[in-house]
Amino acid sequence: MAERTVTLGSVSKEFRMIGWRIGWAVGPTDISARIVWTHTYNVVTPPGLTQSGAEAALRAGDGAGVAETTAELQRRRDEVVHQLSHLPLVIPEGGWSLLVDADAMGTTAGALSEALLTHGKVAATAMQGWGDVVAPRYVRLVFAREPVARLAELRHRFGAAGF
Structure with a gap:
């Protein structure tokens, strides 16, 4: 090999x-x-x-500080997953973002992104333009700079946006 x-x-x-x-x-x-x-x-x-x-x-x-940062990012990821456990997520093994499947929620990535920003005050990137086949069905949530306490509001913020 x-x-x-x-x-x-x-x-x-x-x-x-x-x-x-x-x-x-x-x-x-x-x-x-x-x-x-x-x-x-x-x-x-x-x-x-x-x-x-x-x-x-x-x-x-x-x-x-890689080990400390890795642990902190995992804490943040785990909080996002906990808050949004009722939604279809693509849960990463590592990193600083995850995907929410808008299609599986009966909406489009663009509509989900807009509703989250307008009503939930959450900036989520619609993945149109990130690939033609699969990516357009998702929005990406980046949690790299968000403290766990703020991420603990995600269920409420998604709810305010109707999700």
Whole structure:
């Protein structure tokens, strides 16, 4: 399998540096060479500041607070799941967001997103434009910067929006 295996990583996911868009690919030389050329012609190079930040995170390893942050994000995820247990959710194993299945609720992602913002004061991203086949049925809730106490209001806020 080694000659067919490519491992991908990013500081966005592994070091919670959301939006930094710095990652890596490790694999066989021939595949890696094609990845380099694809990257060269399709991706803008990240600014020096973000490259330096990514390097610092990689050098710090878990000294960067990864374990503590992972535990906190899990607490937040668990609270969202608890609050919205009556809804069809796509529950992640990790990360800082989850999906709510609007179609399964009998509405569209756009309508759910609008109702949540207007009546529940919840910003939820309708996933139209994030893929043609499956994504449009979902809204994404990002809980990265929300304290657990605020997330504990989600059942009430979804209720205010009619869900």
